[in-house]
Amino acid sequence: MNLIYKGKTKDVYSLEQNQVLLKFKDDVTGENGVFDPGANTVGLTIDGAGKSGLKMTQFFFERLAEQGIATHFVSANLDEVSMVVKEATPFGKGLEVICRYRAVGSFLRRYAAYCQEGDALDAFVEVTIKDDERGDPTISDDALELLNILSKADYQELKSLTKKICGIIKTELAKKDLELYDIKLEFGRDKATGDLLLIDEISGGNMRVYKNGSYIAPLDLEKDFLGA
Template identity: 35%
Template sequence: MNVNELKFIYEGKAKKLFEYENNVLIYYKDDVTAFNGEKKDNLIGKGKINKKISVFMFELMEKNNVKTHFIKDIDETTFLAKKVEIMPLEVIVRNYTAGSFCKRYGIEKGKKLKMPLVEFSLKNDDLGDPMISDDAIIALDICSKKDLEHIKNEALKINNILNNYFKQFDILLVDFKVEFGKNNNEILLADEISPDTCRFWDKNTMESLDKDVYREGKGDLVDTYTALIRRINL
């Protein structure tokens, strides 16, 4: 399908959205960014891999009673999704210490947390997606208390599903970021679930199998993602 013949809606760092029969086509680009866009490249094949993983993950969520915006797969780079109004929150679930969490609290990398931790950041590139507390979210009327509790519960449910899936391949789910949107007042998991938005480590070597390879200049990102999908039998 030629997405360029469709009505353009929005372009993000890694995806483009187009209108299609009252829904949206989500097209995955080969672009990769880090550090709020300070580092960026175009890596051939990266979009296809992330789309393939995201489709699989959305289907996995649906099978486990997590409602998503996913409708159906279209081709190598696009899938059809319900049109949602994205809530301006990034929902982060952490199982191990890594990334900005270590810097924020002066904690060593790789420490397993006593329980999964749900955090929120305000989805705002100009502000650098700052962390925001539950009370601030409610006080600023970004989200109702009821909806926020629902999102938290869904995020923890997603964490459990992903942990159970990846542990069979000796892969640790370190942390991940998800987004939610509303469609006819129903909250749906949206955006993507991929190595761009998750941290995966090899259980035995603690080697990164995600975008940290690009962030830290530790290897070829497309090769890393390709090895990951082969490992999980996609």
């Protein structure tokens, strides 16, 4: 295996047949030692965070496959804390798609003059461009098309698919009395076929989940949700 990229929370290695291996780390995003799924820097290291994230990711990718939703997931190895996935081409230099059910995090910081913490947002979808230097700015469908990152038709497909995927995740969490407040997804195109794929991970590290009004930290979420 050849190392392609050292990420904040995962390292990426090349494999044969248009596949790559993701090695999960115990690093999580945040600021000043406080976890924040929307942050673009590593904030802290939590022992077991990598394996916890992989367990959640495997569960959700398998559930999505049952619903006929295309993802990059191929297989997972919990002992090695790694996942084999289809190689995907990002949109531009990478996009993040956030689905928000309640006003928290950066949404609340931006629009606090117009909403209260926890206000319902009805699966509001917004897109940010991956750009650590500029703080991952939000971007509109008009700007995505203007900059030749994503056509408006592709944007609508991405938005519709995001709502469908997040609805499935939200329903699964609700079975354990857990409420999804927001979640960050990533998409790309299958390098071999060009098909739109859900990529990256689906774990406590990229979502905010509450129980009875109280925030559940990523490792606690995995234990609560999967009964580990």
